Amino acid sequence: MEHSLYLILLFPLAGFLINGLLLGRLNKKLISLIGCGSVGLAFLWGLKTFFNLLAVPETERIFNEVLFTWIPSGIFKVDFGLMFDPLSAVMVLVVSGVGFLIHVYSVGYMHDDPGYGRYFTYLNLFVFSMLTLVLADNYLLMFVGWEGVGLCSYLLIGFWFEKQSASDAGKKAFIVNRIGDFGFLLGLFIIFWQVGSLDFAVVFKQAPLVFAAGGTLITAATLLLFVGATGKSAQIPLYVWLPDAMEGPTPVSALIHAATMVTAGVYMIARSNVLYMMAPTTLAVVAIVGCATALMAATIALTQNDIKRVLAYSTVSQLGYMFVACGVAAFAAGIFHLMTHAFFKALLFLGAGSVIHALAGQQDMRFMGGLKRPMKTTFITFLFATLAIAGIPGLSGFFSKDEILWKSFSSDYGSPVIWAIALFTALLTAFYMFRLIFLTFYGEPRMDEHAKHHLHESPKMMTVPLVILAVLSIVGGWVGIPHVLGGGNHFEKFLEPVMGKMTTGATGGHALTSAGHDTATELVFMIGSVLLILAAIYAAYYLYLKNITVVGRIRQRLSGLYKVLYNKYYIDEIYGAIIVRPLINGSLFLWKIIDVMLIDGIANGVAALIGYISSDVRGMQTGNMRTYVTVFLGGAIILMGYFILR
């Protein structure tokens, strides 16, 4: 059956090529039309393919399409093959759908930027790479997309490259990602070495035969893949680039550093669930790292004053959540949270962008406040997103987060400790998100008079995507209402062809569907967590709106802790001290001593020696080409003579 999957890739690629090649020769209207239109078309085609997918029976829900053989080299053969299965479908729709909205939003946000055409070119390239990543049917092509999004991320973080901090942040993101990619590649090598192929289908089929479950090799391979995921998805220890990435334009933060690219790691692990299920050790590591990241990032977010940074740490924290889900083998829950998170976090960023736009670039929350009235649409949509991320029942975030919480407790791989930390993080999340809301939209305006005068609601181009995303943030979770609340959990069922077998079968554990456990326990947990979250929101209300002075007192009382948190646990400084500094010193040593003195010395010495010798031999070089030809002929004659007479 022909589904023309390649069209999904072709549209953004075409947009990228047109905008890229005609850079600066088109007017803004045309650029935005091409930029948005290409992604929109990709989304529509993805939607069409998605319905095609729904139309076929569950067991056949996978469309394969091999465009051409990419690398034919002996036994190593890689196709440029695309695969569209439920997991890819979710990712494609999220990437192109949210991407499209953000493109539209960017039309308004970037309107006066001189690099308008360049911006859309990068953005389209990004969407193309990300779609390649999620549509690939083998690890290597996935890696191409993986690197492609990394490149775009670098380009877009450093979009305002004339700003030192922006280009530094871009480089930081790139280098940190490279470290992760290195791990990823090593993981791929192990897989190829053992399985002899990188095709998903082959690898997942062969893996149980080739690897011993829980053995060293599979653990190493999955751990290395996870290293790649920590780089891309900003987990401990490689999360440091994401907060800095906020130097890029806000829609970029929304698209790349909240909704899509950073979730690539989660996607990759969910895609490789077969492998991970065979390596319990790795799963434990994933869960622990996810947990730690979620908690740490949430605590940092408590103290930050930059609105985008709070959101950035929130993203890191939520990504940690997703990894917790993966770590407890609830891959579907992870992907579910990935999807809902894409909606509300994109919305949060876009809303923040709208606020920044209105305040002419002001990002510090200490100089905001009282924006509720002048920016009604932004405020309402932002509020919904916040409610969603905090986990208020009925909104999307509630269902996905609750799913993860419940799984982390109930799953074979879960434990009460993980559950407790996850829950605590959820409280922190609610707290700092409402802190953000109260500081930004409530209270007295704290900006200067000039800025106050210019306050305005953003143009329609920007608010319409906000509204759409707000609607998605509310209803997006309804596809996965758990059984305990009378829903069908359609989402998990939909993903079952990809993950279902695993969550139940491989390790011999019993079914992990929600109905499998005690319903009453689950309900109690749910209600309990909701109540705790409401309490956290009240705390935020009390501290940041009703009784502001208390905050100062707490800050003084816990000044040590506050300082640590405010400075993000000094992680950047620690990395600087233990990695960057020695590296620079070592490099300096290599440069000044080894390179300049030793290597250059040898090279120059040899050159000088040869120059000395050749000054006499040089006479042989007459510069007459016929002489050269004659000598060449003589050599040929002698060689031929040798072979004839031999």
Next chain:
Amino acid sequence: MLEYAIISAIKIVVIIAAVLTGCAYSTWLERKLVGRFQHRYGPMYAGPFGLLQPVADAVKLIFKEDLVPDKAERVTYALAPIISFIPALLSFAVIPFGDTFEIFGRTIDPVISDLNIGILFIFAVTSLGVYGIVLAGWSSGSKYSLLGGIRSSAQMISYEIAYGLSIIGVLLIAQTLSMKELVAQQASILDWFIFRQPVGFVIFVNCAVAETNRAPFDLPEAESELVAGYHTEYSSMRFAMFFIGEYANMIAAGCVVTTLFLGGWQGPFLPPVIWFVIKVALFMCFYIWLRATLPRFRYDQLMNFGWKVLFPLALVNTMVTAWIKLY
């Protein structure tokens, strides 16, 4: 074996005689027609309607003094007219003049040799013709001649490309290179390639005129600027050889056009050979008509026309034909 050799020899002699006579009377036809175009009578005095004029011309040319310029490269100078004359004659070797017929109990095929690459042979041989002109221009030791020679070499190389490309369409349809088979595929008038390949035909005619250095493409011998171009310094029989070579080339081009596009010797009522002659003669009249009507190109116009009009057109024609042929 011997019989074959004798028959071939007879054929060669007959065809050479016919071609030479044709050349001679082409000059008569040209003078007569151009005269009429210009409201004159043309040659009138030698014989009825001036029919003996070519003979008179020949006698005159033979008795003229044979001059060799001082600065000429003698060997090349002497060789050039022959080189320009021989290839023109050679190309008649593969042209079928008529259907097979029987005489003295033997079946005769009125073609000297039916190569299976006949059309390629013609291209190979005519491409040698340029040397005569180029060498004449170079060896005369005169500026006018040299310029004529350079012009003609550039012109011929340029038009050779479109020339070759224009027949590809025909060959694509016919799937053969043999002249006889090409004729055989144009049995009814609607099958003539002029109707199946109109664009190819137009390009081919244009290039044929250019390749034979005839007006309006007669830049190599443009009187108004180069006196007489490459044959400025020639006189007597050497000049006559150039002349015969030019007309032989024209007739050869006429024969090729007839064979490729106009159905060859095929036609109703009259014997095949007569039809062939009629078609070639009509083509000669067309040549003369062009000469009498059109002014000469400027050199850059000529090059532009060849490279920017004919060449792309021929390419497009080839591609369209191939596409139609495939689907």
Next chain:
Amino acid sequence: MLEVIIFYISALIAIGGAVMMIAQRNPVASVLYLILSLVAQAVLYIQLEALFVGALLIIVYAGAILVLFLFVIMLLNLRGEKFGYDQGKVGVATKLIFSLVLIFELAAVVHTVSRSTNLARTSEHLNPGFGSVPPVAELLYTKYLLPFELTSILLLVAIIGAVLMARRDRADKEKEMT
């Protein structure tokens, strides 16, 4: 018998033409001798049943490449420049000896190869249509498609290169004028 005569005559003309070509001081005469040699080679091609390639040899070499040579010679008007051969007779003699040795060595190689392998044994039966256009075309568009396309790219590059080199001078001149 006849074909033996044709072979030896053509071979003589081919070699003689080539020798005369390098012996001439006048480049135009060289070109003419080369054409002579090529025509003789074309005859040999036809004797080897390679009709199409033989015709191609004439069309491509005589019809295009050597006209180009002549054109360049005339364009540069090299009539005046005469060339000696080398730095003294010894040099020429050495080089000629080199060439002779080369001939003998190549002959030895041919001899050895034809002796030790049956590679050089001529097959008496030829496939029908050998040497005509269709089989060449079929090979070109199937087995040798890639080389064929690469060659066409090469030609394109050569055209562009040649045009560029010819143009540059004009651009310089314009620069000088302004």
Next chain:
Amino acid sequence: MIPITHYLILSAMLFAIGVTGVIISRNLIIMFMSIEVMLNAANLAIIAFSRSLNLMDGHVFVFLVMAVAAAEAAVGLAIIINLFRNRESINADTFSLMKR
């Protein structure tokens, strides 16, 4: 039937003549033509083998060699013209810039 070795020897001789032309001539154009002679010598050998093995592949090679020769001639002559424009000469010995 003429033995194939005859053609091969002829080809070898033509090749050697081409080589000789390159090494003893001073005229760039003649050197160039000598290269064409060498290419044609190779072509002749290829055609001879092709006939002997009853394989058409050799004809394809010759075809490609001719195409390459045409490309080479175009570029080479353009180079010669440029050299002449700069030096007013096509004597190979005048171009010895590689000498220090």
